[in-house]
Amino acid sequence: MSDPSERDTATKKRLMEIAKVWYDQIAGGEVPSITLPTRTKYNIEYDDESEVWKYGDKESVRNAGTAKSATHMLKMAYVIWFIKTQLQENRSSTLREMYYISEGWKQAKFGAQNESNYLIEDLEIITALQREFFHMRPEEDGASIFGPIRVRENTRRGMKEIHCQDDVGEAGYNIPNNVENVELVDHDASCVIAIETGGMFSRLQENGFDEEYNAVLLHLKGQPARATRRMLKRMNEELGIPVVVFTDGDPWSYRIYASVAYGSIKAAHMSELLATPSAQFIGVKPSDIQQYNLPADKLTEQDVSALKAELTDPRFATDFWKKEINLQLEMNLKSEQQAFASRGLDFVTKEYLPSMLSEIGVLKR
């Protein structure tokens, strides 16, 4: 569905179907209702086919029998109506804008920002469509890409073709917030390295790692935005480029990896679109801290409880993670990516990454 107008028509149809169900319920003398999967950590399951974590079978029915849930459904009706109008007029807006627009919706006015966010997520689940299809723009930008890949972006100012090494500055190509408008044209890449920190992104660039190994460097900018994860997924799926993730060595960074590889709990309904199950974690591993004697900090209380929570998270239930997390709890240490600098500025590009990438079979030199 890369033709925007076709996509919009289909989306509008899906939304009107929901409204029609309610219409019929009301006309038939029934209190309108809607069924949604339960959205907690205890209701995500591994889907063998797509290899991602999705919501399981637990469902909750919401009906208009109380003032609270009736009002919730009223708000949903307004949102559907708002999106329908937006699609018809070919406009888009951010969640925050919708929140402010609801000022005029009387009883359907949102009480708080996260209420409108949650509602859009519900609609994503019900329609099985991404919010981008609703013309809802995220606030956050996507990440930057630097490497041997060419894209064609369908912008409001026409089609732009950009090579992410030759046609961009040192800061790279910015992933737009709607990745569906980007076509992946061709590439010459051996792998995509998704990097947590800007410092390491620049280090690899400065050391010419992208040229030497034909690697696409991608700066995640912390917990990756939806657009970033979708882009990684598409590069992996459409172009078949292996994806590896390179982060700091602490529990929060492992969650970054998990959200790239397995999907997040909050967006489990989007896992098929956003998760890249084949993405591999290449460090910093707790065993690296030990092996390379990296400068390290003590774990904080929050770190320890985050690590312990990960031990019970189904997404980390592998031998690799169990071993590494337990090792880290035992050492009581964490290290940043850039701690490799203590062994020299070239260590990471000359030794660590080549050996890691060979070990997992991404590099065959």
Added chain:
Amino acid sequence: MSDPSERDTATKKRLMEIAKVWYDQIAGGEVPSITLPTRTKYNIEYDDESEVWKYGDKESVRNAGTAKSATHMLKMAYVIWFIKTQLQENRSSTLREMYYISEGWKQAKFGAQNESNYLIEDLEIITALQREFFHMRPEEDGASIFGPIRVRENTRRGMKEIHCQDDVGEAGYNIPNNVENVELVDHDASCVIAIETGGMFSRLQENGFDEEYNAVLLHLKGQPARATRRMLKRMNEELGIPVVVFTDGDPWSYRIYASVAYGSIKAAHMSELLATPSAQFIGVKPSDIQQYNLPADKLTEQDVSALKAELTDPRFATDFWKKEINLQLEMNLKSEQQAFASRGLDFVTKEYLPSMLSEIGVLKR
């Protein structure tokens, strides 16, 4: 000094001069010492000539007479030596990398990350040179630019010429972390609008504000990075494009404006390079909240004390700011940029901005 090698030679010379002073002091039987301006809010002054706020006359002398300050000077000597080497080998690094490299410096090892940050700032002040000249890369990326301006960036992969409307995707051109490598080629712009939030940046883009008014849109991404401020300064100074700042209507956003227009206290020594004194604030003003009846939140305790602190900040000592801040304290309300959406998605581009820009004389239609 846009020739890199020429720039590096001059920088090296400045650094060696500092070392030479200490060398001579020691050889002459004197405890080595160095003089620095005091770096607090009470020692910044308005410089009439450059129209920016800079450090005043208050100075403090640091000498090696105590273990603490002797160690500090030792660290400075190591940093100078490190930069000198870096310049000679044409390498660069981040502050964080330098912090980890200091692991091998024995007594001169940094105790904490912010110690190395502070030391680099000291060196900037002493040498009157930006850290970019030392080949020290910031961690944070610069902002994105979208609009009728053409730049030429001297990248490690050669010279790239980029038009920030035609040659980029919807996310725009990413300012690299060393703006000194960017040449501003030509433009067709009436003004630069520096915008706090991504949502508003996209709104202006979607509504075609850049095309209709030949405006360069710049997404500040919160408190602007040095590269962003330097870029604004250069667009204003070299190309003569007026700069306006468009933020949320709360005390923290006014500080964003102040750091663009007047320089920050932390980097007052760089004000001449980073501040754009002619930059004008176009909203959200407290009086806008009143005039347009914008959806608003109550001020928190932190907001109130930040506003009160601004009333005593020399950078806000103008009639305009006094009136607006006092009004805000009286109303006890704050609004976000996107609150304009409550008056329709086009209100901000069709009414608010054109009228504001005409009022301050940037638009002459």
Added chain:
Amino acid sequence: MVLADELAKKQRSISVAEFFEKNKQMLGFDSPTRGIITTIKEAIDNSLDACEEAQVLPDILVSVRRVSNDVFRVVVEDNGPGIVPEKMPSVFAKLLYGSRFHQVRQTRGQQGIGISAAVLYAQLTTGKPTIVTSRTDAKNKAHTMSLVIKTETNEPEVLSHEEVDWILPHGTRVQLEFKSNIAARKKLIEYLKYTSIVNPHAKFRVEIDDESFTFERVSSDVPPCPVAIKPHPYGIELGVLKRMTAASDLPLKEFLVESFSKVGEKTALEICSSARLDPAVKVSTLDLESLNRLLDAMQTTRIPAPSASQCLSPITDELIVKGMEKEFELDFIKARTRPGNVYGGHSFIVEAAIGYGGKLPPEGSAILLRFANRVPLLYQQGACAITNAVQNVNWKAYGVSQSGLPTGPILILVHVAATSVPFTSESKDAVAAIPEIEREITLALQELGRDLKMFLSRRDRNKLQDDRARAICSVIPLIAAKVGEIVELPVPDTSLIEGRIMRRVVLKKSSAGGKVMIHIDNYTTKPQEISLYDISGDAAGDANIPPSFVSEMDGEYTKIWKFALASGEAFEVTYTGLGGGMIEMQGVSENLKVVVDLDV
């Protein structure tokens, strides 16, 4: 060594009055403020106890008047049985003199020390004697005495004594003067208010300087006077047992049956056999070794708890509720009197009550009223076992938030009645931490907590039903309208839903385009007689159904329609107007009524 002889010369007896003169903080006279409260409390305790013994409805006057800068005159007068003249000096001017010390039953005063301590305190600070008037009978005149305590000997001294005429046929009046300050005023009123709650049969007239007010009685039944009982075997210590046996000429079995409560022949024999003692042995001949065995046997043999009903005088839950209703406005109120129980051989009963809502402060910690033997405890709340027990209840289980004490609009009353209340000190401010007592308090509060929870959840359920009605009648039509717009079809009719779900009478008022519409559906299964009140600025002159009645005042029109509506029928009136104002429907019971003002 000469020294020992020398020292011996200095040694002498110390009178108990001297002792307490020097240690007045032990009796609650540590500060002038505190002193005045303690004095009034001791006097009222005596009055109430006496009235109870005489089975008279207490009518007590309390008067506090400033006579000079820092000197206050306190008068407490009752209509009790009075005191015979011969006993007046000792009762008021001798410490450790009284009638209740050796009895096993619930009384307010116990130690024979309270009122005499007040007399001692008065003469110490002002030098003034205490003036006592008492009359025992309408046939006799009243006697007035002016009394002081001879501190060195703890003996009363009568400074004057005369017979006088008195308006009361019987009663006692005590007047003391001492140094104090009026900082005590608030605490004093609090004390009287609380005393009146747990003594609902008593009336208090209060005069403080120029102000006077009354705490009325809400019950006209004098509580039965607790009867003294024999000690229970579990509460005896060896020293006491030794004394009792030495003074008795009975054989062991008879001694046990006669001297202790709840010991019958069978139990007595069981004790004897367990102690390996001959039931026929004269107890006065038992040696220490045998007494030790006897005590052991007495305390390990199963003996029923002493019967609380005789020796204790609980307020009863009914009267606690009355007392609390009198002094507080509450939405919920419930009291419990627990069955009698024992600690260390002393009988006790715990009573508790919980009040909720009303005019209680909606936030902050609960108000806690502590009582022991019908006397309010005003000081040292933190050190008291009652407070402790209240804090240890898991109030959250009853839907009440908690931070130490429960929080919210809650009032908790706890009364511990006992033949001997275990105070932490003789100033009687706090109950000591006896596990048995704490357990009973906890149980009482848990029972009440369950009632409170029921009340709260019923209240919530009512809210819920209202909420449901509101949802269906006001939100669903909006959903219907919006959904219609989305699917581009006419707005679906929602009355079917309302009818099916609601089974109520639903009134909807709306106004648009200068027209006001009032629509009423009777979804109930029965016909309803309805009076519809519509008060607004609209005259409704053009109403399609003219009102049964219209009146106007200051531009506000009250329009009333009266009509019957059969089950399933609807009523609808429209008129030209701007709407607003107030709408109400009468004749339909509250729980069947839904009023939806769509303009709001």
Added chain:
Amino acid sequence: MVLADELAKKQRSISVAEFFEKNKQMLGFDSPTRGIITTIKEAIDNSLDACEEAQVLPDILVSVRRVSNDVFRVVVEDNGPGIVPEKMPSVFAKLLYGSRFHQVRQTRGQQGIGISAAVLYAQLTTGKPTIVTSRTDAKNKAHTMSLVIKTETNEPEVLSHEEVDWILPHGTRVQLEFKSNIAARKKLIEYLKYTSIVNPHAKFRVEIDDESFTFERVSSDVPPCPVAIKPHPYGIELGVLKRMTAASDLPLKEFLVESFSKVGEKTALEICSSARLDPAVKVSTLDLESLNRLLDAMQTTRIPAPSASQCLSPITDELIVKGMEKEFELDFIKARTRPGNVYGGHSFIVEAAIGYGGKLPPEGSAILLRFANRVPLLYQQGACAITNAVQNVNWKAYGVSQSGLPTGPILILVHVAATSVPFTSESKDAVAAIPEIEREITLALQELGRDLKMFLSRRDRNKLQDDRARAICSVIPLIAAKVGEIVELPVPDTSLIEGRIMRRVVLKKSSAGGKVMIHIDNYTTKPQEISLYDISGDAAGDANIPPSFVSEMDGEYTKIWKFALASGEAFEVTYTGLGGGMIEMQGVSENLKVVVDLDV
């Protein structure tokens, strides 16, 4: 009314023994654990007081032995003056009997109630009499009696009495048995340790079951026995004044001079004139009105404070320090005895001490030792005015962190000595909040705080100087080396700086490339005699200056060079080796010495 007569029949006196038998918590016998501590404390108080009166160095034996499951036998034996046989029964077996109640002077026991209460408690729980042995003189035999209290009358009963031989020439031994448990052990040892700190002239031998140990005396001077003084006018209450005047046949002026301390002729006349009373009037004739005026005048006329020196027995700062040193290891210790002061007419003196560092726990709240009249206060720390005063001092001003109490390795001792210590209850656990006393405690602690601050800042200053030396001698050479590298010139010589700035003897040791170098510069203005100790694995056989002395042990070589170094001269020795080990220089005073080991 018949009832009053009936009630009157029940009224009778209550013996003080009965009262306290029922209210034992008031005297500190509320639990079996507590009871054993209270008993030993009361016995030791009596022994110490008696020894003081007799000016004997106390030698006290405390023994606690379990005789059966829950029965303990406690013995306290002293070498005091003994008690004459006639007085023994009353002293031990009659409550409120003693020699010190009416005296105005500092004593440990005061009320004549403590040891008899222990006897009462013992006979109540075990039925056993208390056995007392006492001997007053080597010429007489000792007397042993077996005593109980007749509770109903508070009179002693002597069960047996015989003369016995005893090893001690004079002294008293008391043996009691009661039910308890050994949970008290830790608290008991704590009590004895603290008692020994504030009674440094006393020796305690302790036997607890099979363990025995001794707290030795550190002073051989018996503190002078406080002398009783007359009451001070400021401490009199009206009731007492009334009693005194009634009993006197003196004229007013003489009465004032004779009866009160610090009242001379002049002051007496001043009082009379202020009270508008004739100095010649017989005081027994004064009416209440006049007495009120007199009291007012006595308390508003300026009268010097009572002299504390006679009637009080402070420990003195010197002995407090000795006592604390004996029981704790400390880096800093200082004590202060404040001048005497008065509250409500009672003399008192505050003493305080602060200990710092040593083996005290480095973190957490300060350890607070509270004493009243040389008796440790072990319970209710939170309720005590001493605690309050300590918390109200701003310790941060003295460089000590604080959270309520000061925190860190701090020990605070406060001793309040008074003719009458205002306890919050008769169990004597806490001092009441008297502003005058709190102020004195605050002042004492502030004085000590200043000393502590001085100690801490001197310690910090030493640290600072060391720091400066270290900077110059170890960091500047590194800066020099790095700067040389940057400017690409030879490393500049730093000895000029060292010489100019330092004026010290600087030793530097470094090793590189298998060579060890030790370099010493005398930058002082005087010649120095130096012994250089170098202990390492190197034999230094090839040293350019051979050591004056070498010894070897387990492969470690101790090399000593002895030499004189004139002002401005340098010494340098090099040898082949790996360095490491330890380097030290003697003969140079600490504050002129800088040792820099560049290998570390």
